[in-house]
Amino acid sequence: MRKTVGGAQVRNGKVKLDLPPLIDNGNTVPLSVSVDSPMTAADHVTAIHVFTERNPQPYVMSAHLGPRAGRARISTRIRIADTGRVIAIAQLSDGSYWSDTVSVVVTLSACLEDGLI
Amino acid sequence: MAGRVVVTVPESAKRGAVIEIRTLAGHVMENGFRRTERGVLIPRDIISRFVCTYNGVEVFSAELHPAMAANPLITFTTVATESGTLEFKWTGDNGYAVTESAKISVA
Amino acid sequence: MRVALAALAFLLLSAEIPLADRRSGYEFMGRETRAMQDDDATNPALLWVLDGEALFKGNCSGCHADLKGVAARYPKAGVSLDQQINRCLKTKPFPYESRELLALTVYVAKQSRGMPIEMEWNETNRPFLEAGKAFFNRRQGQLNLACAQCHDDNWGKQLSGSTIPQAHPTGYPIYRLEWQGMGSLQRRFRNCLIGVRAEPYPYGAKELVELEMFLMWRARGMKVETPAVRP
Numbered sequence: 251m252r253k254t255v256g257g258a259q260v261r262n263g264k265v266k267l268d269l270p271p272l273i274d275n276g277n278t279v280p281l282s283v284s285v286d287s288p289m290t291a292a293d294h295v296t297a298i299h300v301f302t303e304r305n306p307q308p309y310v311m312s313a314h315l316g317p318r319a320g321r322a323r324i325s326t327r328i329r330i331a332d333t334g335r336v337i338a339i340a341q342l343s344d345g346s347y348w349s350d351t352v353s354v355v356v357t358l359s360a361c362l363e364d365g366l367i
Numbered sequence: 368m369a370g371r372v373v374v375t376v377p378e379s380a381k382r383g384a385v386i387e388i389r390t391l392a393g394h395v396m397e398n399g400f401r402r403t404e405r406g407v408l409i410p411r412d413i414i415s416r417f418v419c420t421y422n423g424v425e426v427f428s429a430e431l432h433p434a435m436a437a438n439p440l441i442t443f444t445t446v447a448t449e450s451g452t453l454e455f456k457w458t459g460d461n462g463y464a465v466t467e468s469a470k471i472s473v474a
Numbered sequence: 475m476r477v478a479l480a481a482l483a484f485l486l487l488s489a490e491i492p493l494a495d496r497r498s499g500y501e502f503m504g505r506e507t508r509a510m511q512d513d514d515a516t517n518p519a520l521l522w523v524l525d526g527e528a529l530f531k532g533n534c535s536g537c538h539a540d541l542k543g544v545a546a547r548y549p550k551a552g553v554s555l556d557q558q559i560n561r562c563l564k565t566k567p568f569p570y571e572s573r574e575l576l577a578l579t580v581y582v583a584k585q586s587r588g589m590p591i592e593m594e595w596n597e598t599n600r601p602f603l604e605a606g607k608a609f610f611n612r613r614q615g616q617l618n619l620a621c622a623q624c625h626d627d628n629w630g631k632q633l634s635g636s637t638i639p640q641a642h643p644t645g646y647p648i649y650r651l652e653w654q655g656m657g658s659l660q661r662r663f664r665n666c667l668i669g670v671r672a673e674p675y676p677y678g679a680k681e682l683v684e685l686e687m688f689l690m691w692r693a694r695g696m697k698v699e700t701p702a703v704r705p
Binding site: 277278279302305306307309310311312313314315316317318319320321323324325326327328329330 | 385386398400421424426427428429430431432433434435436437439440441442443444445446448
Binding site: 269270272273274275277278279280327357 | 507
């Protein structure tokens with residue numbers, strides 16, 4: 251996360267990260283990020299970054315937006331390897347960074363294939 | 368069959384309205400961390416970049432990493448500024464490159 | 475002796491889920507997973523449905539305008555839907571679990587979405603249903619478990635962090651999050667059989683088709699929801 255954000259301070263707020271607290275299957279977890287922003291030329295979100303704490307590597311997705319987005323809201327589906335935190339960081343046009351963090355619990359499916367198809 | 372993508376874009380919109388665009392790409396998104404039964408590492412094979420242009424102007428893009436789920440869904444919004452064509456491009460490992468387009472009529 | 479037998483019979487019968495208490499696996503999933511199934515535009519199965527539509531136009535629409543209601547009535551006389559599709563394709567059948575066969579099967583089955591499952595315990599079906607029912611109730615594998623013990627007796631309870639569903643075939647072929655792709659009911663059976671360390675019968679085995687038929691009978695009247703998303 252330091253690599254993406256640099257030395258800037260990341261404040262809590264403006265960002266709403268939505269994902270299920272108890273996850274049916276860590277392979278595919280629906281996730282939405284919305285940022286409270288007017289999305290005007292003067293004041294908009296330039297990027298939304300998603301990270302996970304417990305995956306083999308922390309990067310998930312970086313989305314690049316601008317005033318033409320109209321709204322700062324993205325949805326996707328991600329993989330979460332283990333119970334832990336997911337973090338969304340929004341980069342604003344004034345150079346500030348804001349974030350939201352959600353803790354999730356990941357369960358395993360019963361009745362797996364063990365590599366067999 | 369390979370490289371199947373689906374985009375859902377409204378056919379028409381009022382000028383200035385914010386429209387939602389939903390995109391789905393069929394792709395295994397092999398994360399590069401899995402091993403076969405014999406313990407051999409399965410190489411990474413993912414879509415790494417997605418770009419949407421509106422009459423040639425980029426309005427949205429994203430970098431994707433192995434933590435994205437298989438058959439990636441990306442939903443985002445854009446302002447309906449004018450009639451024209453939205454183009455979508457997915458690129459990734461092993462030369463993966465798929466494009467799709469959708470027309471929109473803006474009044 | 476008669477009282478003991480009657481009591482035993484009552485115990486065996488009472489294991490079956492009463493018709494009014496039957497619930498689709500949909501109801502055991504989280505809100506977000508259900509939303510994945512509900513939105514046709516973002517249900518990952520759409521990728522296969524579109525492939526299936528193209529294959530249908532190329533191979534089936536010569537004879538079939540549509541196949542509404544068909545999936546709600548299969549398997550028929552020991553033949554499953556994907557086996558029937560391959561029979562129709564004659565000289566160029568697709569392998570089990572191939573992308574093409576799954577795409578065609580999901581496209582055909584989706585045409586029955588919203589329709590009630592029809593499976594009658596009649597003379598034609600009886601031998602298959604009896605075999606399927608015996609399979610469902612028979613203890614198997616190293617874990618020595620019968621399907622009924624989880625899915626009739628303990629549905630709704632937790633098994634290693636997941637809720638046990640009633641095991642109705644209402645949404646197949648499904649997009650299973652665990653597989654990160656589409657799969658058939660028989661693939662799901664094989665997962666369960668491996669789960670209890672029992673023999674995973676090969677695709678198309680009569681044991682699996684009989685079990686499919688029995689599950690369809692057990693789910694009679696429930697609505698088809700293909701293509702379903704399941705954990």
